[in-house]
Every structure is written in structure tokens, then in C-alpha cells.
Amino acid sequence: MAEILPSLLSADFAHLGEEIARVERGGARMLHLDVMDGHFVDNLTIGPPVVESLRKVTRSYFDCHLMIENPERYVPAFAQAGTNAISVHLEACRHLDHVLRLIRSEGLKAGVVLNPATPVSLLENVLELADYVLLMSVNPGAGGQDFIPYVLDKVRELGEMRHEKKLALAIEIDGGVHRDNLAEVVRAGCDWIVTGSAIFHSADPEATVREMREIADSALVVRV
Numbered sequence: 386m387a388e389i390l391p392s393l394l395s396a397d398f399a400h401l402g403e404e405i406a407r408v409e410r411g412g413a414r415m416l417h418l419d420v421m422d423g424h425f426v427d428n429l430t431i432g433p434p435v436v437e438s439l440r441k442v443t444r445s446y447f448d449c450h451l452m453i454e455n456p457e458r459y460v461p462a463f464a465q466a467g468t469n470a471i472s473v474h475l476e477a478c479r480h481l482d483h484v485l486r487l488i489r490s491e492g493l494k495a496g497v498v499l500n501p502a503t504p505v506s507l508l509e510n511v512l513e514l515a516d517y518v519l520l521m522s523v524n525p526g527a528g529g530q531d532f533i534p535y536v537l538d539k540v541r542e543l544g545e546m547r548h549e550k551k552l553a554l555a556i557e558i559d560g561g562v563h564r565d566n567l568a569e570v571v572r573a574g575c576d577w578i579v580t581g582s583a584i585f586h587s588a589d590p591e592a593t594v595r596e597m598r599e600i601a602d603s604a605l606v607v608r609v
């Protein structure tokens with residue numbers, strides 16, 4: 386079953402605890418936390434102290450998406466703060482093999498992120514070192530952008546690589562996903578689906594999560 390991961394980037398930062406409680410009431414069990422450093426992307430967001438505070442108010446699974454330069458410097462701090470998973474951009478890593486091993490050595494799930502224009506073929510030799518691959522379906526740095534359709538071809542290609550290599554890898558997608566394109570995203574083969582503005586800018590985030598979970602569930606049901 387595909388999981389819906391609300392991205393806190395579009396939540397009200399003055400009330401993060403309550404925002405989390407709302408989406409959890411809607412059934413969310415995994416949360417996506419966007420970390421930006423003003424260098425790899427223009428925007429600035431949160432760091433380990435915020436993750437540490439949020440860890441105290443929820444037991445949900447934390448997926449930290451690091452959009453930062455030199456991510457290896459910060460892996461231990463995010464692990465200490467209580468995240469469950471860390472993903473790093475291939476485009477930001479000079480030593481991707483090393484960084485993925487470092488994340489796993491902290492006892493966390495390790496993810497690699499690819500920008501829309503980066504081909505999945507670049508992962509050929511490191512897939513075994515990753516627990517999940519995040520395919521960006523917008524250019525990183527901001528919420529509320531339009532979904533880039535060719536990324537679904539990348540999802541299918543990665544699905545084939547996973548099948549050929551017999552790997553238990555999760556495929557995650559991030560950016561521009563909303564109610565209307567969700568079923569297509571699930572059918573392409575995504576397991577973890579990040580969505581920010583579609584949830585937190587909706588009138589009722591709790592109901593939106595519930596509804597998106599239902600759409601994701603029924604997308605793979607074959608009707609006869």
C-alpha cells in the first residue's frame with residue numbers, strides 16, 4: 386500500500402504540533418521534513434533542533450529530506466534529533482557511497498534524491514546502499530509548484546531496475562502531487578508519496594489526508 390507523507394513545509398510553523406496531530410487523525414503515519422540551507426536551494430527552513438522538538442510530540446515516522454550542501458556534516462545531528470530516515474541529493478554529494486553508508490551506520494534508513502533532470506541510470510551501482518529513492522517531481526526549494534510529468538517515466542524505469550536487482554527499495558515522489566494526479570502517481574509505482582500544499586492549504590487537512598489515502602488505496606484495485 387502506498388503511504389501519503391504530509392510535507393510540513395506547507396504547514397503553519399507557529400503550530401507544528403497541532404498541524405501534525407491533524408494529519409495523523411487523517412491517518413498519516415509518516416511525515417516529510419524539508420531541510421534547506423540557502424545554498425543547495427535558495428530557501429532556508431529547519432534544522433535538528435526543530436526535529437528534536439517534534440520528536441517529543443509524535444511517534445510518527447520522520448523522513449528528513451536534506452536539500453543542503455555537505456549533507457554528511459549533518460547526518461549525526463539529525464540522527465541524534467530522532468529522525469528515522471534521511472535522504473540526500475545525489476547532486477549535493479561528492480561521495481555518495483560514503484554518505485549512504487554513514488546514514489545506515491547511524492541506524493537510519495538511507496535515501497538518495499534525484500532532481501527532475503537527473504537520470505535514474507546514475508544510481509545503477511549504488512542502489513544496494515539505499516533503502517529508498519526519492520524522485521523530485523518539481524525542482525527542489527519550494528512548495529506549491531506544478532508536477533513535472535516526465536518524472537513518471539523515471540518512476541517506471543526505477544521500478545524495473547528494482548525488479549531486475551530484486552531489491553526491497555521504496556520509491557518516493559515529492560512535489561506537485563494532489564488529488565487529481567495521485568492515482569496516476571500510485572499506478573506508476575510510487576510507494577511513498579509526499580504532498581504539502583495539497584494537504585495543508587486545503588480547508589480540512591485531516592479530511593484531505595483521509596481522502597488521499599483512500600484514492601491511493603483504490604488506485605491499484607483492478608476492477609472486473
Ligand code: DX5
Binds near residue numbers: 419527528
Ligand atoms: C520541495 C519540497 C517538497 C514540498 C512539496 O522542495 O521538497 O517536499 O513540500 O510541496 P508540494 O506538495 O506543495 O509540491
Ligand code: ZN
Binds near residue numbers: 392418419450559579
Ligand atoms: Zn521534500
